[in-house]
Amino acid sequence: xxxxxxxxxxxxxxxxxxxxxxxxxxxxxxxxxxxxxxxxxxxxxxxxxxxxxxxxxxxxxxxxxxxxxxxxxxxxxxxxxxxxxxxxxxxxxxxxxxxxxxxxxxxxxxxxxx
Amino acid sequence: xxxxxxxxxxxxxxxxxxxxxxxxxxxxxxxxxxxxxxxxxxxxxxxxxxxxxxxxxxxxxxxxxxxxxxxxxxxxxxxxxxxxxxxxxxxxxxxxxxxxxxxxxxxxxxxx
Numbered sequence: 371x372x373x374x375x376x377x378x379x380x381x382x383x384x385x386x387x388x389x390x391x392x393x394x395x396x397x398x399x400x401x402x403x404x405x406x407x408x409x410x411x412x413x414x415x416x417x418x419x420x421x422x423x424x425x426x427x428x429x430x431x432x433x434x435x436x437x438x439x440x441x442x443x444x445x446x447x448x449x450x451x452x453x454x455x456x457x458x459x460x461x462x463x464x465x466x467x468x469x470x471x472x473x474x475x476x477x478x479x480x481x482x483x484x
Numbered sequence: 485x486x487x488x489x490x491x492x493x494x495x496x497x498x499x500x501x502x503x504x505x506x507x508x509x510x511x512x513x514x515x516x517x518x519x520x521x522x523x524x525x526x527x528x529x530x531x532x533x534x535x536x537x538x539x540x541x542x543x544x545x546x547x548x549x550x551x552x553x554x555x556x557x558x559x560x561x562x563x564x565x566x567x568x569x570x571x572x573x574x575x576x577x578x579x580x581x582x583x584x585x586x587x588x589x590x591x592x593x594x595x596x
Contacts, residue, residue, distance in 0.1 A: 374527075403584065412488075412574050412586035413528075426583050460528070470516060470535055473584065475528040 374476035376461050382482045383451050391446040391479045393461030401425075402444040403473065404436060405460040413460055419444055420466075448481075456483045486511045488577050490587035497565050498595050505560040505590050507549075507575030517558040518576040519549055520586075528574065534558065545569070567596045 375394045383389050395402050401420045405413035415428035419438035433449040442463070448455055458478045464471035491506040509515065519531040532543025539551040549560045558575060575587040 405586075410588070412490075412576075412588045414586070415584050418582060428583065462528075471582075472518065472530045472533055473520075473528075474530075475520075477527045 374461055374463050374474050376459075376476035376479050378479060379477065380480045380482075382484065385451055385453060385483055387451050388447065388449045389451060389481060391448075391459050391461075391481070393444045393446070393463075393476060395442045395444070395461075395463030396474045399463035399465050399474065400442050401464045401466060401471065402438055402442065403462045403464070404444070404446045405462065406430070406455075407458040407460055407478070409457075416446070451483045453483050456481060486515075486577055486579050486583065486585040488575050488585050488587040490573075490575055490590050492590045493588070494591045494593070496593045496595065499567055500564045501594075503560070503562040503565045503569070503592070505573055505575075505592070507558045507560065507587060508556050509558065509575070509577045509585075510556060511577055511579050513579060516578045517549075517551060518578070519543065519547070519558075519560050520574045520576060521571050522574070522589075523571045531560070531573070565592070565594050567594050570594045 377392045403418040404416040407413045416430050417427040418425050422438045435447045438444045460478045462473035462475045487510045489508045517534040520528045521531045522528045534541045534551045542548045572589045574589045578584045
């Protein structure tokens with residue numbers, strides 16, 4: 371089975387710019403969740419997409435937005451980048467939106483904002 | 485609000501030593517509990533999970549965890565660690581809304 375893949379692996383942006391990160395879910399998975407992991411911290415839940423709709427959101431401002439496509443792949447968009455947005459962004463896919471669905475993670479995208 | 489606390493930030497053990505990593509959570513409803521592991525250079529992967537039933541759950545590579553409801557704890561254990569267990573370990577909670585909350589992780593270093 372194909373695992374979760376994320377692109378790009380690394381990215382450098384300037385404060386104020388916009389960025390799009392991409393994620394392909396594991397084969398057969400219909401739910402995608404996005405996380406931000408700052409250095410020395412655990413993954414922080416940004417939001418989850420199920421059947422192309424946002425289904426749950428963490429404490430992130432509206433400039434963090436996303437999309438899920440019919441093939442269940444997903445994008446994370448961040449507008450008006452701030453220095454504190456520098457982090458590892460993780461995508462995880464699962465089968466189903468509920469709490470019984472273990473997450474399968476990608477390797478992440480390392481975003482640096484200068 | 486959900487929260488997860490992992491008390492040990494960095495644990496250093498010699499091979500064959502026993503391991504216990506603490507995890508405490510807060511949540512007002514029924515939760516599902518997970519431990520994830522991240523080996524050096526690899527992605528996060530599931531170690532074990534608890535949904536219901538027997539509070540002692542077994543995972544891969546000889547790991548187990550015990551859910552103690554009265555203590556809001558889900559500690560990870562392994563009787564005898566190996567050098568290959570060197571990794572970062574994350575405890576996570578998923579509540580009814582499907583929202584997951586992770587602890588800040590414990591880095592385990594096993595000395596050969």
